[in-house]
Amino acid sequence: MKFSTQHPIAxxxxxxxxxxxxxxxxxxxxxxxxxxxxxxxxxxxxMVGVGLLYKGEDARQVITGExxxxxxxxxxxxQEHGLELxxxxxxEPLVVQVxxxxxxxxxxxxxxxxxxxxxxxxxxxxxELNHKHERRQAWAIYAGTQEEIIKQQxxxxxxxxxxxxxxxxxxxxxxxxxxxxxxxxxxLIRQAMDLQGYSYQKASxxxxxxxxxxxxxxxxxxxxxxxxxxxxxxVKYFSGKMGISAEQLLAPGTDRYGRFDVSLFAxxxxxxxxxxxxxHYDICRQNWPxxxxxxxxxxxxxxxxxxxxxxxxxxxxxxxxxxxLENKHATQELIHQRTGFSYDxxxxxxxxxxxxxxxxxxxxxxxxxxxxxxxLLSTNRPVQLLMAGKAHVFxxxxxxxxxxVISYMSQELKFHALFIPNYDMEMGAALTRGSDVWxxxxxxxxxxxxxxxxxAISNGVLQLTTVDGWTAEVDWANTKAGWALDHLHTxxxxxxxxxxxxxxxxxxxxxxGLPKSWLKMMRESIKLSRRYSATRMLKxxxxxxxxxxx
Numbered sequence: 001m002k003f004s005t006q007h008p009i010a011x012x013x014x015x016x017x018x019x020x021x022x023x024x025x026x027x028x029x030x031x032x033x034x035x036x037x038x039x040x041x042x043x044x045x046x047m048v049g050v051g052l053l054y055k056g057e058d059a060r061q062v063i064t065g066e067x068x069x070x071x072x073x074x075x076x077x078x079q080e081h082g083l084e085l086x087x088x089x090x091x092e093p094l095v096v097q098v099x100x101x102x103x104x105x106x107x108x109x110x111x112x113x114x115x116x117x118x119x120x121x122x123x124x125x126x127x128e129l130n131h132k133h134e135r136r137q138a139w140a141i142y143a144g145t146q147e148e149i150i151k152q153q154x155x156x157x158x159x160x161x162x163x164x165x166x167x168x169x170x171x172x173x174x175x176x177x178x179x180x181x182x183x184x185x186x187x188l189i190r191q192a193m194d195l196q197g198y199s200y201q202k203a204s205x206x207x208x209x210x211x212x213x214x215x216x217x218x219x220x221x222x223x224x225x226x227x228x229x230x231x232x233x234x235v236k237y238f239s240g241k242m243g244i245s246a247e248q249l250l251a252p253g254t255d256r257y258g259r260f261d262v263s264l265f266a267x268x269x270x271x272x273x274x275x276x277x278x279x280h281y282d283i284c285r286q287n288w289p290x291x292x293x294x295x296x297x298x299x300x301x302x303x304x305x306x307x308x309x310x311x312x313x314x315x316x317x318x319x320x321x322x323x324x325l326e327n328k329h330a331t332q333e334l335i336h337q338r339t340g341f342s343y344d345x346x347x348x349x350x351x352x353x354x355x356x357x358x359x360x361x362x363x364x365x366x367x368x369x370x371x372x373x374x375x376l377l378s379t380n381r382p383v384q385l386l387m388a389g390k391a392h393v394f395x396x397x398x399x400x401x402x403x404x405v406i407s408y409m410s411q412e413l414k415f416h417a418l419f420i421p422n423y424d425m426e427m428g429a430a431l432t433r434g435s436d437v438w439x440x441x442x443x444x445x446x447x448x449x450x451x452x453x454x455x456a457i458s459n460g461v462l463q464l465t466t467v468d469g470w471t472a473e474v475d476w477a478n479t480k481a482g483w484a485l486d487h488l489h490t491x492x493x494x495x496x497x498x499x500x501x502x503x504x505x506x507x508x509x510x511x512x513g514l515p516k517s518w519l520k521m522m523r524e525s526i527k528l529s530r531r532y533s534a535t536r537m538l539k540x541x542x543x544x545x546x547x548x549x550x
Contacts, residue, residue, distance in 0.1 A: 001546050003172050005117070008046035009546070010171035011036060012160055012181035014153075015141060016051045016120060018112065020424040021081045023056035023074045024122065026141050027355040027390075028451055029216055031425070033177055035301035039534035041115025042303070048169060050160040050181070052152065053078065053110050053122035057140035061390045061422045067406035069391055069399045083110045083122070086167070095129065096162040098155050099237045105134055105151075107159045109167075121167075123159045143393055146226060150234060153262075157183030165191065173546055176213045176270060179224070179262035185211065185269040186238050186249070193242060200242050204269075212545050213270035214296070215263060217448050218283050223263040231260045267291050274545045276449035279472045283445070294544040297470055298449045299537030305455040307433050310526055317519050318512070324460060324522070331434025334427070335386070341418055343384045348506045350464075350498075351435035353388040353423060356398040359446040362389065363401045364491055365439075369412050371495055376416040381503045384416060385409075386431065388423035432456040437482075437502060440465035441494075444487040457481060458529035460522035464497065466490060470532065481525040 003009055015030030016022075016037065025031065033049065040047040056074030064070055078085075086094040086109040098105045106129035110122045126135045137151050144152075161184045164171060176182050188207035192198045198206060217223060232246045239249040247254075253265025267273055267288055274296045275281035281295035302308065309315065309323050328345040336342045343349075356362055365372055376383045387405060391398030402419070409417040420427060432438070438456035440463065447469040454470065457463060463482030465471045476484040483501060486493035505517050530536075 001172060001542075001548065003046040005046055006168070007170055007172040008048050008117075009040075009173050009175055010048050010050060010160075010164060010169075011040075011175045011177060012050045012156065012184060013177035014051065014156060014180040016049055017425055018114070018120065020426045022083075023059035023076055024051060024054050024141070025425075026392075029178060031428075032298055032451060035299070035304065035534045036177075036538070037114045037118050037120060038301045038304060039299075039538050041118040042301075043535065043538060044117050045538065046117045048164065048171070049114070049118070049120040050156070050164070051120065051122050052138045052141075052156055053083075053124040053126075054141045055126060055139040057136075058143060058393050059141070063402070063406065063419065063421045067403040067410070069402050071393055078110055078124075083112050085109075086111050086121070093127070094163070094166055095127070096159055096166055098159045098162070100134075100151050100154060101234050101237065103131070103134060105137070105155065105159075106130055107155060107163070109163050121160075121163060123155055123163060125155060140393075147230060149224075150226060150230070153180045154183050154234065156181045157185070158187045160184055161187035161191070171210070174211045175541075175545075176211060176266055178214065178216045179266040182213070182262065182266040182269060185252075185265075186235075190238070190241060200244050203242075208269055209271050209549070211270040213266045213273045214276065214545075215266075215273060215280075215284055215448075216276055218280065218287075218446060223261065225255065225257075225259040225261045228254065228258055228260050264288075271549055272545055274541075277470045277473060279445075279468060280448040292549070296537060296540040296544055297473065297532070298451050298454070299532050299534040300451055300454045300458065301534040302458060305429055305432060306458040306529075310460055311458070317514055317516065320460070320519055320522065321514055327433040327459065328436075329434075331430040334430045335418070335420055338422075338427070339418065339420060343415075343418065344382070345384075345434070347382040347384045348437065348503065349384045349386060349435045350437045350439055351386040351388075351431050351461075352439040352441070353386070353420075353428065353431050354440075354450070354452050356389040356391040356402055357395065358397055358401070359443045361441040361443060361490070362387065363405055364441045365494055366405060366408050367491055368495070369408055372408075373412050375495065375498055376413055378503075381507050382416070383498075383503070384418075385413065386418055386420060386435065388420040388427060388431065390423055428452065428455070432461060433459045435461050436506060437462050437464050439494075440471065441485070441490060442466055442468050444468045454529065454532040457525040457532070460525050462502075462518075462521055462525055464494070464502065474528065479524060479528055480521055481528045482521070 013033040015025040017025035017030040017034035056076035058071035059074045060072040062070045088094045189203040192203035239246045252268035253260045255261040275284045332345040432455035450469040466487045
């Protein structure tokens, strides 16, 4: 398909990670969305991003002296972070109206240019046209009651389509990144009925043919379902305008249990769906076999995450090692600035950093604390363990795991393990450059893709990973870019590989002090990373997802 300024790809996402100063992302989904916009700009692809302008409520992670996660608000002023309020023809702020059952909400629009061909638009209900309570609808990301989250999704989907129409933008394609923005389908129907005189049935088919959808998770909590009666209250206005019943409008998302399933709705209202890794594709086809699936494995934006010196094909071993050590020292300095704690960057740095969730098993290596202590505190082959990541504000079990991990670090593992609070893009870039080994331990079958490891391998950081998501696409035994953990005996496999292969390889040096075997593996890691660039991902979107159905 051909795209232009007036007819771009409209990429809708509930979060976007553009830089650390914008509190409009919660984790990997937002990081991916930001990478896609940046890569589209680099490639000259016409794209608009559409999201919500969260105000930073509960956005900062603070760790108390007892190791508890606490959330603090960010004092976020959009104008101070490169955002501009979109103006109408007479210079007034552009606003669009979104009907939320008994309330009409007015949404203003902010913009940030990502490149010559890409603009990010962010919808903001926090303005004087709305009642005080309604102004708070987008203060916090993924927070609040089920009803408040539904309102956020309606603002994003309905308001996003209306905003683009008000801007004179008529997208050639709508890309729904995960299910939350999928209510845009209803506004596309409304526009087709009002502007083109289509019947509901014809307009629904028209809207479906304009839309593609990417699923991002096989974990139950990531595929939201809502009470059907609650949904009926919010769609009554829309169904009335379309001349159909609320039940008919909700039918594409109504599951066999009588609930409204957001992922099911997204599938039924898009012409094609994509997964984010080959194993995820297999699971999606198994779970939803009647849909038109394709796979586009995730990728990362190299200019954001990669020390491009390391990607030079003719870099010598000595220069490769020098650059890596510079990155390790820079990471150590940043961590010291943020935490007040330091460590020896010449030790092997082992890092686990991503969202804290039980299925990712962040506490797995702590289950044999005596063996872990012996590993880290070795006199001849010391290891520095770094961990970072936020738990969702309502995930009490993940918060408890953080507290338990920090307790071990402050006692048995003192001075050899460190938890870094408030994991953000800046720290993510530092850790994926300044570590030696990237530890990845999700339960197999539950990680759709994962992207932090892709960033790490682009910097020559070796993987120590269970084989799931993107890592299942790699033949680790022959690629020699890291080590695969036995998912049936993950903890035992971790200690065995660390003792028997990882540490001996890292600490074996030649006469010039270079770890030649380790450097060879780093080169294989960097070579492997080119399969996981956002450049390849965008080309796969163009060839596999964005093409019209035959």
